[in-house]
Amino acid sequence: xxxxxxxxxxxxxxxxxxxxxxxxxxxxxxxxxxxxxxxxxxxxxxxxxxxxxxxx
Numbered sequence: 175x176x177x178x179x180x181x182x183x184x185x186x187x188x189x190x191x192x193x194x195x196x197x198x199x200x201x202x203x204x205x206x207x208x209x210x211x212x213x214x215x216x217x218x219x220x221x222x223x224x225x226x227x228x229x230x
Contacts, residue, residue, distance in 0.1 A: 200230075 207217045218228035 203217075207214070212220075213225075214228050215225045218225040221228060
Protein backbone atom coordinates (compact mmCIF):
# COMPACT_ATOMS: atom_id res chain seq x y z
CA UNK A 175 0.00 0.00 0.00
CA UNK A 176 1.42 3.33 -1.05
CA UNK A 177 0.87 6.48 0.95
CA UNK A 178 0.53 9.66 -1.05
CA UNK A 179 2.17 12.96 -0.19
CA UNK A 180 -1.31 14.43 0.26
CA UNK A 181 -2.10 11.82 2.93
CA UNK A 182 1.12 12.62 4.77
CA UNK A 183 0.51 16.38 4.53
CA UNK A 184 -3.05 15.94 5.81
CA UNK A 185 -1.88 13.83 8.76
CA UNK A 186 0.88 16.31 9.63
CA UNK A 187 -1.59 19.20 9.48
CA UNK A 188 -3.97 17.43 11.87
CA UNK A 189 -1.16 16.63 14.32
CA UNK A 190 0.20 20.18 14.19
CA UNK A 191 -3.25 21.72 14.46
CA UNK A 192 -4.21 19.55 17.46
CA UNK A 193 -0.98 20.44 19.23
CA UNK A 194 -1.60 24.14 18.64
CA UNK A 195 -5.12 23.83 20.05
CA UNK A 196 -3.86 21.90 23.09
CA UNK A 197 -1.20 24.53 23.74
CA UNK A 198 -3.71 27.38 23.40
CA UNK A 199 -6.19 25.76 25.79
CA UNK A 200 -3.41 24.92 28.27
CA UNK A 201 -2.22 28.53 28.31
CA UNK A 202 -5.76 29.78 28.87
CA UNK A 203 -6.33 27.37 31.76
CA UNK A 204 -3.02 28.40 33.33
CA UNK A 205 -3.91 32.09 33.07
CA UNK A 206 -7.37 31.59 34.50
CA UNK A 207 -6.36 29.54 37.52
CA UNK A 208 -3.33 31.76 38.20
CA UNK A 209 -5.38 34.97 38.15
CA UNK A 210 -8.11 33.35 40.23
CA UNK A 211 -5.52 32.36 42.85
CA UNK A 212 -6.39 28.68 42.50
CA UNK A 213 -3.62 26.09 42.81
CA UNK A 214 -3.34 23.09 40.49
CA UNK A 215 -4.37 20.89 43.40
CA UNK A 216 -7.53 22.94 43.92
CA UNK A 217 -8.23 22.96 40.18
CA UNK A 218 -7.82 19.19 40.06
CA UNK A 219 -10.15 18.75 43.02
CA UNK A 220 -12.83 20.89 41.34
CA UNK A 221 -12.47 18.86 38.13
CA UNK A 222 -12.36 15.54 40.02
CA UNK A 223 -8.92 14.71 38.59
CA UNK A 224 -5.44 14.57 40.12
CA UNK A 225 -3.24 17.63 40.12
CA UNK A 226 -0.97 15.85 37.63
CA UNK A 227 -3.90 15.44 35.22
CA UNK A 228 -4.83 19.09 35.68
CA UNK A 229 -1.24 20.01 34.83
CA UNK A 230 -1.45 18.23 31.49
